Amino acid sequence: MSAPEHPDLGAVLAPLGASLPELAEATCAQIYAELDSYASISHEALTAAVRRNLDTAMDALRSGTVPHPAQLDGAAQTARERFEAGVPVEEIVRGFRISIALIHERFVDLAVTLGLPAEATVGGVRLMWGVADAFTTRIITEYHALEVDAALRDVHRRAATVRSLLAGEAPAEAHSTLNPTAAYAAIRADIPDAAGSESLRRRLEASGSTPTARAVVVVDGGQCLGLVATTPSVDDVPVGIGPFGRLDDLPRSDRVAQQALALARRLDRTGAQGVDDLGWRLAAASRPDVWRHYAERFLTPLESEPAYAAEILGTLRAWFAAGRSIPRAAEALHVHVNTVRHRLGRFGELTGADLDDPDDLVGALWVAELGAPEPAASGL
Secondary structure (H helix, E strand, O other): OEOOOOOOHHHHHHHHHHOHHHHHHHHHHHHHHHOHHHHHOOHHHHHHHHHHHHHHHHHHHHHOEOOOHHHOHHHHHHHHHHHHOOOOHHHHHHHHHHHHHHHHHHHHHHHHHHOOOHHHHHHHHHHHHHHHHHHHHHHHHHHHHHHHHHHHHHHHHHHHHHHHHHOOOOOHHHHHHOOOOOOEEEEEEEOOOHHHHHHHHHHHHHHOOOOOOOOEEEEEOOEEEEEEOOOOOOOOOEEEEOOOEOHHHHHHHHHHHHHHHHHHHHHOOOEEEOHHHHOHHHHHHOOHHHHHHHHHHHOHHHHHOHHHHHHHHHHHHHHHHOOOOHHHHHHHHOOOHHHHHHHHHHHHHHHOOOOOOHHHHHHHHHHHHHOOOOOOOOOO
16 A cells, blocks of 8 residues: 655654654553553663664655565564563554554644645555554564464473373473372373364363372374373273373383273273273283283184184173173073073184183183284284
8 A cells, every 4th residue: 555755745754753762752651551561571672662663654654655564574573572571462563553653643743733735644644554554464473473383392392291201201390390299190092083182182181180280191193192190081082091100100100001002992992991991901911922822722723613703702702791601691692592502612612622721711711802912912
């Protein structure tokens, strides 16, 4: 936007330029009086910023052109300085509007006093408010970029802190974030949807905190991981949780949390899954050698009857779930009790298992619950 230059405009610009030091002082005084967030800004720093604002307005009046927001490097500098000082962006904009309002008033006073034509006066006013709009755009854009950058730095810092804690290190920042007398547990959770990663992180952190001990959960790669002061109440995704203990016990807790998450995935369980929930299965899954032995003993022989194997294993699981009661297992499967007896008997014939023998009973339960290990499994 531009205003046609009037031959008498120079008569206004000269005294207006001469009044800039006075206007800068009046602007600073008004900003300090109206904006509490500027109390920590030194008079020297504020005066320098105000002078940049006033000079920008004067340059627009001299050239008859409103600068593009990208050209306002002074606005970007002000945004950075005030961001570092903790001044809200809306107050930075208000501070600039005060600058423009005062120079606008002085311009109009001089225009009236010196008889500047109305067309030139209106053009000058429009230029100054055009500068205000351009400045506002650049300030908000710059401030937002600074906020995003700070947020990313905070995310990386938090993630580094959590990784250090789970590795058995105690960074200095942890002492101001965590309650050293509280018990914490490590957690791990897969993120089902990248778009919902922050929502899951917040839910885990909020529900894993207590009034005296705050949880710390971060997004790291495709997982949420961290430490909680109480079991989080998140039921829609699998969450591995380790034992609660002191901060220096977190590496062990994290190992259990990782195993618990892998096992919860395998068993298609959601919600917090730890030692109390998974029990012997965690111990079993940590011994792939024994696991493979049982799989070879009680699963491989079923491959000779692949069409029947799923029914046998399903019946075996139902029988265990029913406390080894054939009638209750039959009821759960909606089959006759003799069908359950036949399938269990067939399992024994194919595998050589004696379900009255405690050792075979353990092996059969193991493979019924966990299936076969991955070919190269070493734990989970």
